[in-house]
Amino acid sequence: MLDFITNNIWVLLLIINYVLVIIVAFFILLKNINPTKTISYIIVLVFFPFFGLIVYYLFGQDYRKDKIFNRKHVLNQSIISNINGELQPEKDEVRELKNDLLDERIKLVKLLSSSKNSPLTINNELQIIKNGENKFKLLLEDLRNAKEHIHLEYYILRDDKIGGELIDVLCDKASSGVAVRLSIDDVGSSVSRKSKKRLSQSGVQWHSFMPVLFPGFTGKMNYRNHRKIAIVDGKIGYLGGINISDTYVNYDESDLYWRDTHLRIVGEAVKSLQIQFLMTWEFVSGCKLKIEEKYFPKEECNNKLAVQIAASGPDTDWANIMDVIFTAIVTAENYVYITTPYFIPNDQIITAMQVAGRSGVDVRLLIPKDSDSWTAKHATNSYLECLMEANVKIYRYCKGFIHAKTIVIDDKLSTIGTSNMDYRSFNINFEINAMIYNEEKSIELKSHFIEDLKDSEEVDLERWRNRSKGQKFQESYCRLWAPLL
The missing domain is CATH 3.30.870.10 (Endonuclease Chain A)
Known part of the structure; x- marks a missing residue:
């Protein structure tokens, strides 16, 4: 018996792996999450034995619902x-x-207030x-x-x-x-x-x-x-x-x-x-x-x-910061200026920026020219073309590394905080932002943004389209790992 187990150890491990895969796949289906995400996890589980289970254990579970961070x-x-x-x-x-x-931002106020721990302060x-x-x-x-x-x-x-x-x-x-x-x-x-x-x-x-x-x-x-x-x-x-x-x-x-x-x-x-x-x-x-x-x-x-503190993480019922950023962008009337060191957004944020840009809102995104992460840089680059095609202006900071996480909208709303515009900040990490409803502070933050543009280069759409196929492949490959970055 011992010799049989020794000689067939890998076969037995594979059998155990796929028994677990079937169980995990069953629970994934019961969650009724996004179909694309469901299929992606199942593909990883099926075609990457052992590694797929590790990936799902680390990233596939919804800790926000599981409430392991109970406070x-x-x-x-x-x-x-x-x-x-x-x-x-x-x-x-x-x-x-x-x-x-x-009054013009009352939808945002109500959205955050519904979390009970983000009261509007005057x-x-x-x-x-x-x-x-x-x-x-x-x-x-x-x-x-x-x-x-x-x-x-x-x-x-x-x-x-x-x-x-x-x-x-x-x-x-x-x-x-x-x-x-x-x-x-x-x-x-x-x-x-x-x-x-x-x-x-x-x-x-x-x-x-x-x-x-x-x-x-x-x-x-x-x-x-x-x-x-x-x-x-x-x-x-x-x-x-x-x-x-x-x-x-x-x-x-x-x-x-x-x-x-x-x-x-x-x-x-x-x-x-x-x-x-x-x-x-x-x-x-x-x-x-x-x-x-x-x-x-x-x-x-x-x-x-007026200020509201927006906090999000696995201990909150909703992705509060992502929700309020999405709502702020889609309700903008004149401009949206975003500064972020890491831009690996989900579909909701991409759609919000595209809709705002196509509807005539002046949408600008400021990111570093050189990132401290090769993978994050190429993943970010994979999103730029579809945004520029929707009239979003992209700028890359050249003076050094820009690490600010700010958004300013219509001289009326601004946010400063810890949240990047990426999967980890929206869904995985504990983050906290201040939502500021004030004209004077919004104009001040806008002036900082405009000043930073002087040390930046604007990305030209036609030149960007002509980048090499090798670069495009690197971007597409890194984008596959976006939820893990």
């Missing part, structure tokens, strides 16, 4: 319900918004921050002035020059009695044992998000926390594209110019950021944190500026 304990606490209730503006406040700005002050060197000047100063607590949630933290400076501040504040909580992604971050030990000894409470044994080898093949947010004393909040690393700071000795955008918030929207952090903290710490009023201080902000 209901935080949301069920009465103080959270009270905060969300208090943040809902009165009808008179909404009517007072300048030029009926909000009383806010915002500062749009251009590039990491400017962000860290503000952030480090705010951290040094913290009195009660510091909450940080970052995809990338490295203990290099800027990371070391931030760690110094965190350790000093924790030693002086300020409650410091830090959540870092285990794949994105790289912190030495020495720095981790120092954080712990100083009293900083820190946890890695979904720890992995070999982060250097896992790459992106996990659900990751891609957010970059900070909350200081529940009064000041930060979010955007800038991680904690020297890469994001344009030092004199930097080899590559890094163009990025971040946002500093003072006002009611900070409470929404705080709620999102507390949900993450409960997940990474494994403890049911008691939510206290000190995390939500009552601060008067007399500036009337």
Whole structure:
């Protein structure tokens, strides 16, 4: 018997594989997902033994529905319900918004409000921050002035020059009695044992998000926390594209110019950021944190500026950020200006951009000329021709690497956040964006976009069509892997 098993081990393994394939295919069919996606998964399962099962295990399961990232304990606490209730503006406040700005975007407001954790906030002050060197000047100063607590949630933290400076501040504040909580992604971050030990000894409470044994080898093949947010004393909040690393700071000795955008918030929207952090903290710490009023201080902000915080990930019922971006594009009347470092969109976003472009809306997309990923670059290139044929203008940033994740529409709506325009940000990673309903800030962000175009080249449709067949093949091949990038 043992000899038979030994001599036929591969046959037995193949039999086990295809028994599992039949079971998995049965459950895929029951999900009633997109037919093309269903067929694609079944083809991979049938024609790639073992590998197909691994691919489906990593990418085919809908964790949003499976609810493995359950954070209901935080949301069920009465103080959270009270905060969300208090943040809902009165009808008179909404009517007072300048030029009926909000009424024209009421569909977006309702779409996000339906998630229950994205209330519209009216009383806010915002500062749009251009590039990491400017962000860290503000952030480090705010951290040094913290009195009660510091909450940080970052995809990338490295203990290099800027990371070391931030760690110094965190350790000093924790030693002086300020409650410091830090959540870092285990794949994105790289912190030495020495720095981790120092954080712990100083009293900083820190946890890695979904720890992995070999982060250097896992790459992106996990659900990751891609957010970059900070909350200081529940009064000041930060979010955007800038991680904690020297890469994001344009030092004199930097080899590559890094163009990025971040946002500093003072006002009611900070409470929404705080709620999102507390949900993450409960997940990474494994403890049911008691939510206290000190995390939500009552601060008067007399500036009337409407903001909604949109969060999405495997813990949300819907792909909130993708849904709101889609709706914003299809309801645009004059222009849509998009900046993103990674553009690997789904069919909904492609269709929305094409429809907007063909209907006379000025749709422009700004992406890097040179990407930090060969596969992502070629996958992105595979989408450009169909967009340009629909009158979408494509620009490639040449000065360095553009990492900003922003959209501005009609001088009325803008968004700054952590979400790229790709499959991972829309469906897999934890992301967070601020939706800003304000003319002044939209015009400011538009001016940044126009300024960036001066350091960019426009892609010509006719020349693009004449690129080599070898390049087109590379693009088509990389596009096959778009959901995994």
